[in-house]
Amino acid sequence: MINQESLTDELHMPVIWELDFYSRPVVDENQKKLWEVLICESPLSIESKPESLFRYSQFYANTEVNSGNLRQAIEAAIAQAPKPPDRIRFFRRQMANMISKACDELGIPGYASRRTIALNQWINQRMAEEYPTYPNYQPGSNPSVMMPSSDPQPLPDALIGQRWAFVSLEASAFADMSEWEMDFSEAFPLDLLNLAPNMTIPGLLVFSQRSLPLAAWMSGLEMAFVKLAPGDRPQLLLETGSNDAWILANLSSPALQKEAKDFEAAKEKANGVHFLAVQSGPEAETFAGFWLMQELNLA
Structure with a gap:
């Protein structure tokens, strides 16, 4: 029964x-x-x-x-x-x-x-x-609520991905997302932001032998966005919560830094929309985790 x-x-x-x-x-x-x-x-x-x-x-x-x-x-x-x-x-x-x-x-x-x-x-x-x-409208701007991110923290040792790669999908490809096999995920309708079907949506794939524990850990966070942190030691960060940040990757070579800059440029063209996916390896046909995100300019 x-x-x-x-x-x-x-x-x-x-x-x-x-x-x-x-x-x-x-x-x-x-x-x-x-x-x-x-x-x-x-x-x-x-x-x-x-x-x-x-x-x-x-x-x-x-x-x-x-x-x-x-x-x-x-x-x-x-x-x-x-x-x-x-x-x-x-x-x-x-x-x-x-x-x-x-x-x-x-x-x-x-x-x-x-x-x-x-x-x-x-x-x-x-x-x-x-x-x-409104007749009592009074133009003016509210102060920004953007807060400096806290010092980026390393991912827990057991959850660090072995490999990662920048990828991209056209917006139209997400129409079938509900049919994808995913253990953990969160998304939003792209027509909420009026993105064209042929808009390129950049993303980051993280490969890990512990993909399911990594995705489960991420699902417990308030996933915000992935971003490039430039500087003397450029890093790729996962921003979560109100101002937390986690180090996804250290960008040690000029080639990786260029890929990260291209990712940021594509994200800007797509109104901040991008995605983060976790898989067990490049040959996997399922996702342990998949998050569609938008970097917001909160004000």
């Missing part, structure tokens, strides 16, 4: 929300900036439909900015959403204490993350198209 509860758990996909609580370029009758809670659902696969992702917004006066009102906003969003969140991501570190307190009081894990792709897209859209239509 099939255990229905076990089957349900196995098929359960997590629901992840992205949240921001910050001032907007809109003022009240006292010429004080209004604050706004924005909540949206994270797309977790290439098949996610941007138009069907849950969204919630609520304005607050600057005197109403506290964890209690934020908690109530999250509760109101939960009441309207098809499903409650299993966890909540936020990128604005200045608000970390308040957001964490509200999440804790609701028993929902909150994580500082730079993987807030849908939220970043929504904020940019509102900045360009929504707020300027």
Whole structure:
């Protein structure tokens, strides 16, 4: 007899929300900036439909900015959403204490993350198209929330890849991603960013005899992006969480450094979109891990 509860758990996909609580370029009758809670659902696969992702917004006066009102906003969003969140991501570190307190009081894990792709897209859209239509719109820019990365850490010894390679795929190739065999993965629909089907998406393949443990370890991180760290000793870094960084490779030769620069150039052309994949070896037809990512210019 099939255990229905076990089957349900196995098929359960997590629901992840992205949240921001910050001032907007809109003022009240006292010429004080209004604050706004924005909540949206994270797309977790290439098949996610941007138009069907849950969204919630609520304005607050600057005197109403506290964890209690934020908690109530999250509760109101939960009441309207098809499903409650299993966890909540936020990128604005200045608000970390308040957001964490509200999440804790609701028993929902909150994580500082730079993987807030849908939220970043929504904020940019509102900045360009929504707020300027308000009669109390007051142009201005918010201070950047970009934080310096912490000193890059080496990967755990047991998880260091034996080989790696730069690769690329056309955007159209990701249409079949849901059919790929992957143990751990996270993606988002490329039409969320309006990328052309023939756009080249750069990526990094990491080969490891311990590919599954490496992918499992990565899946426990808030995967942000892969980047070249230039300097006297150029390195290829994996950025995670709010400002963590891990050394994927030391680029000791001019040839490797050129490949990394080409990777960065391709990533810039693709609006920051790229991928990281983990396999047991070059002949493998399956992925232990595959993450589609975007390097965001958070503001």
